[in-house]
Amino acid sequence: MTTQAPVARFTRLRHATFRSPDSERLLDYYRGVIGLGVIGRDGDRIFLACDSEQLSLVIEPGEAALTSIAFEISSNVEMEALAAALKRADLRTELRSDPLPGISRLLSFIDPEGTRFELIQGWTPTPAQERIGALAVTKLGHVALRTPDPLAASEFYANVMGLRVSDWVEDRFVFMRSGYEHHTLNFALAPERSLHHLAFELRGASHMQQACDHLARHKLNILWGPVRHGPGHNTAIYHRNPDGHLIELFFDLDRMIDEELGYFDPRPWHRDRPQRPKVWVGLPRDVWGLPPSPECVEFAR
Ligand SMILES: [Fe+2]
Incomplete structure (x- = not known):
């Protein structure tokens, strides 16, 4: 496919939709651990908001899988x-x-590997109908997908949806940005398309410590981290939710405050000055922290 200019421009990650074999169990997790609250239900579908009163997650019944990813596009389209x-x-x-x-209007499309994306414009606040407790994450931060062809996926999302490549890990993991944050959509080499991981943003270091204690209280093992990554330089921890999906909690992600600058805002822990998008080769990539546990082996190669 050849495209002159992006057909649309993804501006901001909005929400993700998941099918779950046990919606109520998954709901308990998102309420009691991650800290989302129920906005409402529509039949079997459950709508969850984060503390900033915006739809962040939709749960539908079915075999555990990612159903769709929603991005906001600019209002002049x-x-x-x-x-x-x-x-x-x-x-x-x-x-x-x-x-x-x-969300008043929505345009969905199926990408070349069969993942459904939802494009939306604008929003009105949709507060949870209950007090949000637990970790009360600030937002859904990024989604990483598996793909047999990360280069083709990156070219599609750059050419058609206006994403920019932030970093590559060799030729098998690409980080793409839609706004000023280092990544909102990633693609990892794997035999077939599926979810790699889902990430929620925390407010900072004390929130991260709270998250570690909170996961321990809920007997959810931290499979990797705390670690400060190389690509994106976010501090992160990883665990699995009751449906087996890998969930990242992070803060301090690199930001490109203006695309014309072409580099990420300088931070004390950068090794490159300026820190420009690049291909990361070899280990260790992380600034600090131990390597991932065997359960996160996909990250360790
Ligand atoms: Fe991530």
């Missing part, structure tokens, strides 16, 4: 024109009105 452009790019699209809490 005409949805009908965008739908037509996506169709011309041989993508299956669907335009819906009033589909989700706080």
